[in-house]
Amino acid sequence: MRNSLCIALAATAFGAVALSSLPAHAERAVPLPKATLDLPAARRPQVAVLAGGCFWGMEAVFERVKGVRGVTAGYAGGGAADANYAAVSTERTRHAEAIRITYDPAQVSYATLLRVYFSIAHDPTQVGGQGPDRGPSYRSAIFAQSPEQARVARAYIAQLSQAHAFARPITTRIEQGRFFPAEADHQNFYDRNPGHPYIMRWDKPKVAGFRAGFPDLARTG
Secondary structure, X not given: OOOOOOOOOOOOHHHHOOHHHOOOOOOOOOOOOOOOOOOOOOOOOEEEEEEEOOHHHHHHHHOOEOOEEEEEEEEEOOOOOOOOHHHHOOOOOOOEEEEEEEEXXXXXXXXXXXXXXXXXXXXXXXXXXXXXXXXXHHOXXXXXXXXXXXXXXXXXXXXXXXXXXXXXXXXXXXXXXXXXEOOHHHOOHHHHOOOOHHHHHHHHHHHHHHHHHXXXXXXXX
């Protein structure tokens, strides 16, 4: 079983840990330039699939972006037969925990979503996982839904690398693969479990960091 705090649900022993005993944690949006390349405007809703550690926090951040119509937690990069939490937790299925974002391109662009993704939704320089969650299922990966998305993603990674936006190299990979929705227990987990120790420790600071770093993009309320 993978070494992961994300796997701890509210009923586990970890859920009994006093919140006061958890270490202090803060998230700040990394100031990043706007992308020089973006997708052309489209009339219909579009889809982006992004992976960057535990999908609970990723989902929570992007649900609060103006123009995002819906976010689904799931698994990308592996097959259908083992696209489930128990199998993915073995770290042998090739899946990544990911989110599928449906967005209105008239309100928010694909490159803007990538800017949020690289700045605060996760750390694109980490290797072997994210934070406390270790293993390939927690890798940083963009599952481009079209050649155009792949081109924009590669261009933005190159732009950030050339600008030395991060102290360490960006490890994010551009990948292909189907997306499979996760179990119902993992959908909208942040909002349904606001007092969960993992949410308190890792994800609430991340959402706060998004709101502080991107006030013009954050939904009100």
